Amino acid sequence: MPLLAVRGCIKIYPFNFKDYYQILQVHYDASPDVIKAAYRKLCTLYHPDVSHNPNEDKRMLEINEAYNILSNPDKRTAYHKQWLENRTMRSKNVYTAASFSCSLTSMSAKDVLDRFFHALLTKNWTNAYSCLTLEDQEKFSLEEFSAWKEAVNSCFEMQDYRISFYKNYHKCRLEGIIYPQVTEFAVVINDTDLQLSQTSQNVSHKYVAYDGNSWKVCLGMHSLKQATLKFKLMAARRQNYDPVLIYNNAVSRNDPLTGLLSERGFYDDAFKEIERHKRYNNPVSFAVFQIDCEKTDRELYCLCQCASIIKTECRINDIIARLGNKQIICLFAETNELQATAAVNKFLHAIKQRQSEPFTVNAGIMQYNKVHSLEDTVFSISSNVSKQKNTIKMNNIHI
Secondary structure, three states: OOEEEEOOEEEEOOOOOOOHHHHHOOOOOOOHHHHHHHHHHHHHHHOHHHHOOHHHHHHHHHHHHHHHHHOOHHHHHHHHHHHHHHHHHHHHHOOHHHOOHHHHOOOOHHHHHHHHHHHHHOOOHHHHHHOEOHHHHHHOOHHHHHHHHHHHHOOEEEEEEEEEEEEEEEEEEEOOEEEEEEEEEEEEEEEEEOOOOEEEEEEEEEEEEEOOOOEEEEOOOOOHHHHHHHHHHHHHHHHHOOHHHHHHHHOOOEOOOOOOEOHHHHHHHHHHHHHHHHHHOOOEEEEEEEEEEOOHHHHHHHHHHHHHHHHHHOOOOOEEEEEOOOEEEEEEEOOOHHHHHHHHHHHHHHHHHHOOOOEEEEEEEEEOOOOOOHHHHHHHHHHHHHHOOOOOEEEEEEO
16 A cells, blocks of 8 residues: 655555545535535536646546436445444544645645635534645644634535636735745635624635645634634523614615515516616516525525525625525516516526525416516515426526
């Protein structure tokens, strides 16, 4: 069995076993829908026909091999037993931080950062930790990192993220270490404040350093213990939060959970748009999205994630609101039914590419006419989508 040197220490590393969960970048208890979504996402990134890189053939073979095993219930059951045995054996001999390092050597800086945030999104702290620089791994143990992320997650639930290139650096010093190459990325993160029941969007800058062998994420933290204590104290204050204030926020113009308009806010803005339609005869179309989560205890998170993605894809003049517990409504100003269908398909494609929770989306589309009132139009679309009838134009996609 080959040996791996880690910071002057020799560790036994079982290279002959392939971790299909790690290859597809999913948790070991991921549902079939999550596995399918992860496979489709990786195909869009690494298929040679898409990336125009013939060197991706080997990676795609591994991705296809992993999907062939994990998508088959019988094959997955047999493989999972081997995976558990290998994991137990490896945990006794392998330096945790290096458990996935061999697979990072062929990944770009953006791919490594995307893997890091995908691991945070799916709460796979081990995978996220494996993406950190060796300096960060020496400074903080996996247990400290996991405790910190658990504390953060008790206050904030990540819904979605988007990574954009910002700048390249050569011979750059980070945390006292000079790296030959460093790439800076801007990361837009949508998360839900569990303490305030509000959705917010934050932009942070992350540095990914090349250590001569592979790209690694620089954590940029000096004390995880202090940060962990801070978030634990924030979570403890939740029990003292005023429920009346939460209720007042919930019935206001904006929905505090999704960050979209509430029904009240939607009708306030929609009535104005309908008046413009009656005066200038510009087309107006509506779309209602029904989100059905496979896990009842994750319904709000599915709704928030879907809302976050739609909000980032819509136009400035679109009116988007939460409609009940499972629906999101969009008003497309100066848009006919055909144009609204194209917009809805774009939303559904974005959801399918970026979702992390298993849920089904049904979308109903209708162009407004002057015969029916605004309330009747909204009720018609909402009820038909909920019942999945075809009395209006439907776009049913299972994600």
